Amino acid sequence: MGAEDAFSYALSSNAAWAGYKNHQNPAFFPKLATGQSPSILWIGCSDSRVPETTVLGLQPGDVFVHRNIANIVSPTDINISAVVEYAVVYLKVKHVVLCGHTSCGGAAAALGDSRVGGVLDTWLTPLKTVRHAHEADLKNIEDAGKRGVRLAELNVEAGVKVLMSNYVVEEAIKERGLKVHGVLFDIATGKIRDLGLGNAGMVGEDGEIVKGHHGMLVFKEGGVAAMTVQ
Numbered sequence: 001m002g003a004e005d006a007f008s009y010a011l012s013s014n015a016a017w018a019g020y021k022n023h024q025n026p027a028f029f030p031k032l033a034t035g036q037s038p039s040i041l042w043i044g045c046s047d048s049r050v051p052e053t054t055v056l057g058l059q060p061g062d063v064f065v066h067r068n069i070a071n072i073v074s075p076t077d078i079n080i081s082a083v084v085e086y087a088v089v090y091l092k093v094k095h096v097v098l099c100g101h102t103s104c105g106g107a108a109a110a111l112g113d114s115r116v117g118g119v120l121d122t123w124l125t126p127l128k129t130v131r132h133a134h135e136a137d138l139k140n141i142e143d144a145g146k147r148g149v150r151l152a153e154l155n156v157e158a159g160v161k162v163l164m165s166n167y168v169v170e171e172a173i174k175e176r177g178l179k180v181h182g183v184l185f186d187i188a189t190g191k192i193r194d195l196g197l198g199n200a201g202m203v204g205e206d207g208e209i210v211k212g213h214h215g216m217l218v219f220k221e222g223g224v225a226a227m228t229v230q
């Protein structure tokens, strides 16, 4: 499919989707237009294979989003800081979810020893720092794919620490019990694994239910999250 064709297809697909949603529930879009009150702030990778609302089985209006290459959380990044502040202070989300994923190109690049070029090497510097801090552990992992997954996990761990040190997050944790989660999406299975990070930790046997308006996500012990459509 050519580039033009892909865009034309996307537009016609949108028209079909909007028609279907409207047919299913004529009140859906008018209600959506009145405002948003998402319970979840999702911080994830820009990778096309990890579209947060889709993989969570949720719907428009359920998830406030920030995505960048390799889901890097830098304290001086005004873009992510603005998203976090708006989501936490104004939208009063109940959960902040930082999600890494398997087969992350950013993690692979940070594990490589050659320059990517342009601005990308600068962007990936925090990930390289994480790599260097865990160089010995990473070197012990022979399989390149598994090494990438481990770096993605360590990157989520580092990002959760930055989020937990963000003052609006700190205040919301104290004042209203905001939960911060660190998770990893496995592209090969479609499943999200809870890494037991942040102040949410690994959840108990009954699981923790994160509800959207049209679906819910259940974090269960053993680190597997399951989705139920309401």
Ligand SMILES: [Zn+2]
Pocket: 045, 046, 047, 069, 070, 071, 101, 103, 104, 105, 106, 107
């Ligand atoms: Zn990625």
